[in-house]
Amino acid sequence: MRRPAIAEPQPWLFPTPEKSTLSSGLELAFIQVPGQALASVELVLPTPLEAEPRNLEGIANVGLHACDEATVTIPDIVERLELQGAALSGHAAWGHTRLGLSAPARRLPQVLELFASVIREPAFDETDVAHHIENQIAAWKTRRASPSAMTRDSLRASLFGMNQREGRPIAGTPETLAAITRKAVQDWHARTWVPEGATLIIAGDLAENREDDLTAPFEVWSGSRSPAPAPQGVPGPPGIVLVDLPQAAQTVVQAFIPTPGREHSDWTALKLGGHAMCGAFASRLNLELRERLGYTYGISGGVSPRRGGGALSIETALSNESAADATARLLDALALETPFSDNEILDAAHYLVQVSPLHYETAADITAQTAALTAAGLDTGFVNRYQAALSTTTTGQVNTAWRTHIRPDNTTIAIGGPAALLAPRLQAAGIDAQVLAGGPTDEDDA
Secondary structure, eight states, X not given: OOXXXXXXXXXXXXXXXXXXEOTTSOEEEEEEOTTOOEEEEEEEEXXXXXXXXXXXXXXXXXXXXXXXXXXXXXXXXXXXXXXXXXXXXXXXXXXXXXXXXXXXXXXXXXXXXXXXXXXHOBOOOHHHHHHHHHHHHHHHHHHHTOHHHHHHHHHHHHHHOTTSGGGSOTTOOHHHHHTOOXXXXXXXXXXXXXXXXXXXXXXXXXXXXXXXXXHGGGTTOOXXXXXXXXXXXXXXXXXXXXXXXXXXXXXXXXXXXXXXXXXXXTHHHHHHHHIIIIISTTOHHHIIIIIITOOEEEEEEEEEEOSSSEEEEEEEEEEGGGHHHHHHHHHHHHTTSSOOOHHHHHHHHHHXXXXXXXXXXXXXXXXXXXXXXXXXXXXXXXXXXXHHHHHHOOHHHHHHHHHHHOOGGGOEEEEEEOHHXXXXXXXXXXXXXXXXXXXXXXXXXX
């Protein structure tokens, strides 16, 4: 048997949506994906979490999770969605809320009638709201028991401070969640779940559906958006914190370096460098910390966009004994004393270009990317421009961009593990870390 020859893949382009706007201000984006019988829908609501009342933080998440329990006119909305083969999903991010739906494309007109009811008129029954508040409080306690989650929360607090919304828990705290009432959720919905400025994205095999039939349920959706506070999320001075988790069997190390965002000329170069440094299995840090030294099962990370700009993020879990040396080696690697080679950048470019058709294989993948770009104020043509740039960015450009924007002295690191063991080892490695209490308290267990 002869092994088949490996050929370069055919050119691929991200699909371009057909756009229109309803009189209410709701923007529409239809993406025809032939053969995709399972359609995907995403509603993007441009509501930053800074708009949450300070004493009711988490209300965006509670409202999102409770919206599909029942609606004013369709109390059995869950059963009706299930009968149509539809499933809802969603999340509240720092700068926006997204509510998603998957359903057979041939049933979209009926499903979107139900989806519009969820959006326009959720009942927010007292017991349903209370149930989801209890769930969020339980989830908060679960995160407190997770070294990764505790380290991540400490990293965010260290980066942004408690005075910025991004420095506080995204889903609120038990105190703010317990203060949320049905009336507060209804008021939040009335202020923020409005068509003005929102975008509805529909992707799939839409050939058998008329656009008017799909948009009709949203024609009666009305409301004006309240002015939103200015976004925050501005990183403060870098530093290293050690979160004391006395019972942790492993140490979690998470690093963050702010970078320019998608629209900066160095974006593609930074993405390539991030993949070569920590994004691939054969990345520099994985080969060093996993393959050569055996400190970890793996290290992950890369450059990704944020609400304002971007960031290089790195995360790994290590044996407690090796964490200090691994952190020192991570900082040394970021200094890039040995520049990236042509082979490293060529491999990174090949991977990032050739994996895209798989990343956007389904209608849900396409709507998710379109929603993310919409929330960032970008058009879907960005994907194609970025793909083209991956193939033309040189190794020299990557090394220059990396050394311009990525420096050890601009790195914030949170290390979660037993401080009694880690603190002296970090100090011996020349790493000055501020120790923070992080272990569960009796109150957490109550």
